[in-house]
Amino acid sequence: MPRPLRPAPGPAIARVDVHLPDRLRGISAEYDDFMHIERNVACNMCHSMRQPKALPQSPAELDEFHQGLVFRHGTLSCGSCHLLGDQTALRRADGTAIPLLDAIELCRQCHGPQARDFDHGAHGGMSGHWDLSVGPRTRNHCVDCHDAHAPQIPASRPVLPPADRGLTRAGALRSSTTQGARR
Amino acid sequence: MTAGPTRRVALKVLGGTLGAGAFAYAARPLAQWTAELSLEETLRRHYKELSAEELAQILRRLEEETKKTHGVDVQIRDLPAQEGVSFGYALNLSMCIGCRKCAEACHHENNHDRRTNNSYIRVLEMEQGSFDMERGKVDYDHAVPAPGKYYMPVQCHQCDNAPCVTVCPVEATWKEKDGIVVVDYDWCIGCRYCEAACPYHARRFNWTAPEIPPEEMNPDQGYLSNRLRPQGVVEKCTFCLHRTRAGRLPACLEACPTGARVFGNLLDPDSPIRWVLDNKRVYVLKEELGTRPRFFYFFDV
Numbered sequence: 001m002p003r004p005l006r007p008a009p010g011p012a013i014a015r016v017d018v019h020l021p022d023r024l025r026g027i028s029a030e031y032d033d034f035m036h037i038e039r040n041v042a043c044n045m046c047h048s049m050r051q052p053k054a055l056p057q058s059p060a061e062l063d064e065f066h067q068g069l070v071f072r073h074g075t076l077s078c079g080s081c082h083l084l085g086d087q088t089a090l091r092r093a094d095g096t097a098i099p100l101l102d103a104i105e106l107c108r109q110c111h112g113p114q115a116r117d118f119d120h121g122a123h124g125g126m127s128g129h130w131d132l133s134v135g136p137r138t139r140n141h142c143v144d145c146h147d148a149h150a151p152q153i154p155a156s157r158p159v160l161p162p163a164d165r166g167l168t169r170a171g172a173l174r175s176s177t178t179q180g181a182r183r
Numbered sequence: 184m185t186a187g188p189t190r191r192v193a194l195k196v197l198g199g200t201l202g203a204g205a206f207a208y209a210a211r212p213l214a215q216w217t218a219e220l221s222l223e224e225t226l227r228r229h230y231k232e233l234s235a236e237e238l239a240q241i242l243r244r245l246e247e248e249t250k251k252t253h254g255v256d257v258q259i260r261d262l263p264a265q266e267g268v269s270f271g272y273a274l275n276l277s278m279c280i281g282c283r284k285c286a287e288a289c290h291h292e293n294n295h296d297r298r299t300n301n302s303y304i305r306v307l308e309m310e311q312g313s314f315d316m317e318r319g320k321v322d323y324d325h326a327v328p329a330p331g332k333y334y335m336p337v338q339c340h341q342c343d344n345a346p347c348v349t350v351c352p353v354e355a356t357w358k359e360k361d362g363i364v365v366v367d368y369d370w371c372i373g374c375r376y377c378e379a380a381c382p383y384h385a386r387r388f389n390w391t392a393p394e395i396p397p398e399e400m401n402p403d404q405g406y407l408s409n410r411l412r413p414q415g416v417v418e419k420c421t422f423c424l425h426r427t428r429a430g431r432l433p434a435c436l437e438a439c440p441t442g443a444r445v446f447g448n449l450l451d452p453d454s455p456i457r458w459v460l461d462n463k464r465v466y467v468l469k470e471e472l473g474t475r476p477r478f479f480y481f482f483d484v
Contacts, residue, residue, distance in 0.1 A: 002231050003238075005360055008267030009430075009448070113483065121455025122275070122463070125442030127432060130454070134430030145440060153280060153441060155326040160287040162321055163300045 012132035018139045023148075024100050027066075043087040043100070055079040059149075072150040081106060081148075107142045118142075229354065230367045241369075242406060249411055253397045261406040262428040264361035270422050270477060271362070271449040271456045272433075273465070274336060277483040278443035281306050281327040281334030288438030289338075292423060293409040294401055296393035303420035304338045304435060305384065316383075316468065338435070339364065339385040339420035340468070340476030347377035347386060347419075356417075361428075362449075362477050363421050365407040373415040382469050383476075386419045422446070449477070 022028075022040045029039040046065070055078045056062055059069040083089050089097040090106045098105055108115040117123035124145065128137040145153065227233070227241065242259045249257050286302040295301040307319025311331055319335060328334065345364050348356050355370035356377055378386040392414040404410040405425030412418050423433040427446075436444040447454035459465070463481040 003235065003263045006263055006265045008265060009451075117483070120458040120462075121447075122273075122445050122459050123278075123442055125436070125439055125444070127437040129430045130427065130432050130447050131430035137432075140442060145442065155328065156280070156282050157325075158281060158283040158306075158323065158327050160283050160290060160300050160302065161324055162286075162302070162305065163298075 009131050010133040014129065014132045014134070014136040016132065016137045016139060018104065019141050019144055020101055021141050021144050023143050024103055024141070047087040051085060055082055055084050070147075070150050072152065073148070103148070104142055107148075224369065227369075230370065231357075238406075245406070245410060249400075253395070253400060253411075255397045255400050255402060257400065257402040257404050257410075259404045259406055259410050260425065262425075264359050264363075265428070267448075267450055268361045269449045270341070270427060271447060271460070271479070272341075272422060272477065273445045273456055273459045273463075273479040273481050275441075275443040275445070275463075275483065276333060276335060276466070276480050278441045279306075279334045279336060280441055281308060281323070281329075281332070282440060284438045284440055285336055285435035285444070288434040289420070291399070292401055292426075292434035294393065294395055294404070294411060296389070296391070297396065297399070298391075298394050301387060301393070303385070303387065303418075304336050306334055306336045308332050309335050314466075314468075335468075335480070336435075337383055337385065337468070338478065339381075339422075340383050340474065340478040341420075341422065342474035342476050344473060344475045346380040346382065346472075346474060350376040350380045352376065356419075359407075363407075363424055364419065365421055365424065366417060366419060367407065368410070368412050368416045368418065371416040373417065375417060377417055382472050382474065386417050388417050389414055 026040045026042040026045070029041045031039060033039050057077045057079075059066070059071045059078075062069060079091070081090050083091045083097055086097060088100050090100055090103060092098055092106060093109050104115075104118075114123050118139075121139075124140045124142070126137055126139045129135040130137075142148070221244070223240070223244070227237065230238075233241070238261060242261060245259050246257055249255055249259075283304075283306050286304040286306060289295070289302045289304050290300065293303065305321050307316060307321055308323040308327075308329070309315075309319045309332060311333055316335070316337065319337075323329070341358075341362050341364050343358070343362070345358060348358055348364060351357075352374060353370060353372055355372065356364060356366045358364050373388070375388055378388055389412050393412055395411075401409060403425060405421075405428075408421040408424035423431075423435075427433055433444075433446055436446050445455050445459050447456035449456060449460075451457065459481055460479065464484055466480040466482070467476055468478075468480060
C-alpha cells in the first residue's frame with residue numbers, strides 16, 4: 001500500500017532577500033579584532049574627515065589610501081561609479097546618486113543579460129528554500145561573487161580530487177562501463 | 184526374534200544422528216545471524232508495501248544502529264513525495280569553472296566514504312568543441328578554469344525512462360512520484376546491473392562500508408537518501424531528497440560559487456527552472472538514448 005502524497009505547496013509566504021555583503025558597508029581594515037573577527041571599517045569612518053580633492057582616474061594615482069587596489073574592469077575609471085563628496089553613494093550613468101547598498105542597480109546598467117538572468121533566478125546562486133511556502137531564500141549579491149573592481153572570478157585550485165575505483169590511471173572513466181553506456 | 188538392537192535399528196540411529204548433525208551444521212549461520220542482522224530486517228516487506236508503523240519502526244532501528252556503531256544521534260526521516268511537485272535541475276555550462284565545490288558539498292551532505300573522496304557528482308574537464316563525455320577527465324589537478332577547456336559536472340539525471348530502474352532484478356530502485364530515482368539500500372543485493380546500465384556513470388557501489396568520522400556525520404538523514412549505507416549496495420544522487428522534500432535547496436546548489444546551478448519545481452510556471460527551460464539554450468546529455476532526464480545543461484548566449 002503506497003503512502004499517500006503530501007499536499008501540494010501552499011502560497012509563497014516567505015521572502016526572497018538579497019544578501020548584503022560587508023564589502024558594501026565599508027572596507028576591510030586588514031587586521032582582526034580581539035575576537036579574531038576581521039574588522040570592517042565604514043567608509044565614513046575616514047571620509048567624514050577627509051575628502052579627496054578630485055577623483056583619481058586609475059588606482060595608480062592612489063598615493064596614501066586604498067593602495068594596491070587591483071582594477072580590471074574594462075575601460076572604466078574611478079569616476080564612472082564613484083562620486084566625489086559622498087563615499088556611501090554610487091554614481092549612475094546619468095549622474096544621479098544611488099546608495100552603495102543598491103549596487104545591483106549600478107551593475108544592471110551595463111550587464112543587462114546578467115541582470116535579466118538574475119531577476120529570474122538563473123544567475124548568481126542562492127541558498128535556503130526552493131519552496132517559499134516553507135521558508136525564505138537568500139540570493140547572492142553581485143559583489144558576493146564578483147569583486148566590483150576586478151569582476152572576473154579568479155582561477156582557483158579544484159577541491160576533493162576523486163579517488164575511487166571507477167577511474168583509470170589516465171583519469172578517464174573506465175572503458176568497460178563506457179562501452180555499455182555507448183551502446 | 185532376537186532381543187537387543189537389530190541392524191535396522193542401528194542404521195536408523197546412525198542415520199538420525201548424522202541427519203541431526205548435518206542439520207545443526209547447516210543451521211549454524213542462524214546462530215550468528217541474529218547478532219548482525221535482526222529478524223525483522225530479514226523478514227520485512229518491500230518498501231512500497233510497508234505500513235506507516237513498520238516504516239517508523241525501521242527508521243528507529245536504523246537510528247539506534249547508527250548510535251551503536253558511530254555514537255551519533257541522527258534523525259532519519261522519510262518524507263513522502265508532494266502533490267504538484269516534480270523536481271528538475273539545470274546547470275549553466277557557460278558559468279561552471281570546475282572548482283568541484285559541488286562535489287565536496289555532496290561528499291559532506293550525503294555522508295560519503297572519506298577515504299575514497301566519494302561524491303555523487305563527477306566534474307568532467309572537457310575539450311572545447313566536444314561533447315564526448317567519455318573523453319572527459321575527472322582527476323584534473325591544476326588551476327581552473329584552464330584555457331581551452333570547459334567543465335561539465337555529471338550527476339544522476341533522474342531519468343523519466345531510467346535504464347537503471349528497468350534492469351534491477353529485485354526492485355530495489357524505482358522512480359518516486361516527484362521524479363526522483365531512489366534506492367532502498369536494505370533491499371539492494373549489490374548486483375551492480377544498474378551501475379552498468381546508467382549512461383551517465385551516476386551510480387556508485389559501496390565496496391566497503393563508508394568510513395566517516397562521527398564528528399563529521401550529517402545527522403539530518405533520509406531513509407532513501409543520505410543515511411549510512413551498508414557494504415555491498417549501490418547508491419546515487421537523489422537531488423538531496425532529505426533537503427528538497429523539506430522545501431530546501433540541494434547542497435550542491437548552495438555550494439556553487441558561480442551560481443551555475445538552478446533547481447526547482449517543474450510544475451510551478453514561476454520557478455527559476457521553468458524560466459531557464461523556456462528561455463535558455465538547453466542541452467540534454469545523451470538525448471539520443473531516450474532516457475528523458477530531469478537534469479539539463481544550458482548556455483548563456
